[in-house]
Amino acid sequence: MQKLTDRSIVVSDKNMTFLEKIYIPAITKGMFITLKHFFRKKATISYPEQKREFSEIYRGQHVLKRDDLGRERCTACGLCAVACPAEAITMIAAERKPGEENLYREEKYAEVYEINMLRCIFCGDCEEACPKEAIFLTDRIVASEYKRNPFVYGKDILVEPLDPAKRIDVSKRQTEAVRKFKEIKRFAHNK
Amino acid sequence: MPLLKVTIDNIEVEVEAGTTIMNAARKIGGSVVPPAMCYYSKLEGSGGKCRTCLVKVAKGSSKDTRPMPKLVASCRTLVQDGMVVENRTSPEVMENRRAITEFLLLNHPLDCPVCDQAGECHLQDLSYEHGLEETRTEEDRRTFEPVDIGELIKLHMNRCILCYRCVMVADQITDKRVHGVLGRGDHSEISTQIAKAVDNDFSGNMIDVCPVGALTDKTFRFKSRVWFTKPFDAHRGCTKCGGKTVLWMKGDEVLRVTGRKDKYGELEEFICNSCRFEHKETADWVIEGARNIERHSVISQNHYEKLDLPENAVEGK
Numbered sequence: 001m002q003k004l005t006d007r008s009i010v011v012s013d014k015n016m017t018f019l020e021k022i023y024i025p026a027i028t029k030g031m032f033i034t035l036k037h038f039f040r041k042k043a044t045i046s047y048p049e050q051k052r053e054f055s056e057i058y059r060g061q062h063v064l065k066r067d068d069l070g071r072e073r074c075t076a077c078g079l080c081a082v083a084c085p086a087e088a089i090t091m092i093a094a095e096r097k098p099g100e101e102n103l104y105r106e107e108k109y110a111e112v113y114e115i116n117m118l119r120c121i122f123c124g125d126c127e128e129a130c131p132k133e134a135i136f137l138t139d140r141i142v143a144s145e146y147k148r149n150p151f152v153y154g155k156d157i158l159v160e161p162l163d164p165a166k167r168i169d170v171s172k173r174q175t176e177a178v179r180k181f182k183e184i185k186r187f188a189h190n191k
Numbered sequence: 192m193p194l195l196k197v198t199i200d201n202i203e204v205e206v207e208a209g210t211t212i213m214n215a216a217r218k219i220g221g222s223v224v225p226p227a228m229c230y231y232s233k234l235e236g237s238g239g240k241c242r243t244c245l246v247k248v249a250k251g252s253s254k255d256t257r258p259m260p261k262l263v264a265s266c267r268t269l270v271q272d273g274m275v276v277e278n279r280t281s282p283e284v285m286e287n288r289r290a291i292t293e294f295l296l297l298n299h300p301l302d303c304p305v306c307d308q309a310g311e312c313h314l315q316d317l318s319y320e321h322g323l324e325e326t327r328t329e330e331d332r333r334t335f336e337p338v339d340i341g342e343l344i345k346l347h348m349n350r351c352i353l354c355y356r357c358v359m360v361a362d363q364i365t366d367k368r369v370h371g372v373l374g375r376g377d378h379s380e381i382s383t384q385i386a387k388a389v390d391n392d393f394s395g396n397m398i399d400v401c402p403v404g405a406l407t408d409k410t411f412r413f414k415s416r417v418w419f420t421k422p423f424d425a426h427r428g429c430t431k432c433g434g435k436t437v438l439w440m441k442g443d444e445v446l447r448v449t450g451r452k453d454k455y456g457e458l459e460e461f462i463c464n465s466c467r468f469e470h471k472e473t474a475d476w477v478i479e480g481a482r483n484i485e486r487h488s489v490i491s492q493n494h495y496e497k498l499d500l501p502e503n504a505v506e507g508k
Contacts, residue, residue, distance in 0.1 A: 077304030078416035082492050093413040107337075108305045108413050131304050 056172045059122045059137040062115055063168045064159040067105055072159060073134035076110035080126035080135055088119035089126060105132075113158060117142050117151040127173075136170040195272040199223050199246075200280045212265035212276055213244055217455070224455070225278050226288075226317055228295065228402050229354035230266035231457055237359050238266035241352065242291050243317060247284050250275035262287055285321070292322040298332045299403070300349050308404030310417040310489045313456055314352065335380065340370060341389040343409050343468050344398060348380050351405035357381065357397040364461050365391040381405070392431060395467040399450050399458050410468050411439075411447040418489045420446050425476040431463035437482055438473075445471045 019025060045052060054060075065073050076093035094111035096104045103109075126135050145151060160168045194205040197215050200223045206215045214232070216224045225246055230238035238244075244266050248259040253273025262284060265276070278284055296318060303309040335348035353372065358381070361368035369391075370383040383389060389397070398406045420439040427434045439447040448467045450458040470476065484491040 075304045076413070077309070078419060079304070082416075082418055082489070093415075095413050106302075106305050 054139045058139040059124045061140040061142045063138050070162050071105040073132045074110045075106040075108050079129040083125045083129035086119045086121045088116045090114050113155050115153050197270045197274045199276040200278050212268050215270050225265045234359040239264050247277040247281040289321045292318050295352050306404035307407045313402040345407050345409050347405050350403045356400040360396050360400050365393050392463050395464045396461045414446050418492045422482040424479040424482050427476050433460045
């Protein structure tokens with residue numbers, strides 16, 4: 001038969017020897033390799049009992065911070081949503097009513113605030129855009145789910161608990177230089 | 192009548208006698224035009240209050256070539272033949288504009304995240320361009336509680352820069368004015384006497400002429416930020432006004448109706464309250480098409496629009 005190309009190789013089809021035919025040496029060799037892995041250091045850890053060490057500025061699940069008096073800092077200005085490259089954030093604003101001053105810091109607040117965790121790429125642009133220091137990314141991992149719907153996180157998950165002991169610490173995300181900057185009165189716009 | 196020759200920032204333009212420097216600059220257009228916070232070409236007697244449009248007159252006229260001793264308000268100064276004006280080319284003018292911006296911001300709160308005007312606010316643009324990043328004053332700003340003036344308009348006196356535009360609108364396009372400026376100097380404030388309501392048919396135009404967020408639409412209050420809404424030109428047969436408006440839509444929902452503004456932020460036509468506040472259904476309007484938004488504007492964010500391509504541009508893949 002005429003060759004189609006000059007790069008074709010003739011495959012040898014020689015008969016196996018007796019040792020090769022009984023397969024036992026090949027199987028023991030393979031089993032030995034498998035057995036060796038039992039005594040090696042494991043690559044996995046048993047999360048959530050064990051946790052890996054994270055970088056201080058790891059960007060995980062978001063938190064909507066409250067201020068020292070327990071009022072929500074978010075004023076629904078929409079800058080996080082406009083900064084979001086994945087368009088994961090939506091919000092509906094509402095006006096604070098008299099008597100709700102202990103709940104919301106400003107005249108306007110986010111009645112609905114949703115982040116679609118499936119869309120979010122954890123870039124941290126929302127955190128950077130926020131003029132009120134309301135949204136931060138934390139070192140918490142977004143939990144896995146069986147369905148898609150629960151990944152749209154609302155305020156019930158995002159806003160940190162009122163209880164001071166359960167507050168989420170983001171002080172590591174704010175460097176000393178930033179905190180110093182805020183103490184200078186002439187930079188304090190948010191009076 | 193012979194035309195007068197004026198040179199503004201080395202660009203020569205011929206205008207009729209009686210034209211102000213501002214309007215001569217607007218005839219040239221572009222960056223030569225001084226910013227204006229109080230001047231409004233449709234309102235007689237406006238201008239001369241905010242001082243943001245101050246320019247340098249390097250040569251008074253061809254007859255009297257001396258420069259003018261101080262910076263002049265371009266919205267109030269008439270041109271003369273052979274006048275040479277410096278706006279962007281004069282460091283003195285730019286330095287002065289920075290100082291004026293700081294003055295306007297003395298009492299203006301930094302509540303842009305809350306304010307409905309943010310994104311289309313002239314003071315925001317001005318301070319972005321000319322302002323300082325920091326506040327140099329230590330004193331507290333003067334504060335007022337927000338007031339409802341009528342059912343439809345909210346007055347945030349904190350944000351007012353006393354440009355008098357709304358007062359002139361009430362004087363010139365409505366038959367009876369019920370609000371004005373009370374007090375003098377630092378104590379001046381826009382107010383209605385004894386909390387009287389503003390309920391004229393054309394009172395809503397006060398919202399559109401306000402360069403800051405002092406007068407805002409109560410029916411749009413905190414509904415959405417302007418950059419999440421998309422503007423469409425629309426019209427309807429209205430018996431009171433021309434009925435030519437802009438609908439600010441989110442999906443199929445009409446969130447806000449305003450008049451059509453030109454590139455200087457001035458209304459082309461005043462619209463009535465019925466168009467502005469009562470017709471918020473898409474079925475009420477004949478939509479003419481999406482309104483062109485300047486690319487640098489925050490309102491153009493997240494709107495994927497066709498780029499301005501030259502006529503013979505090659506279609507990309």
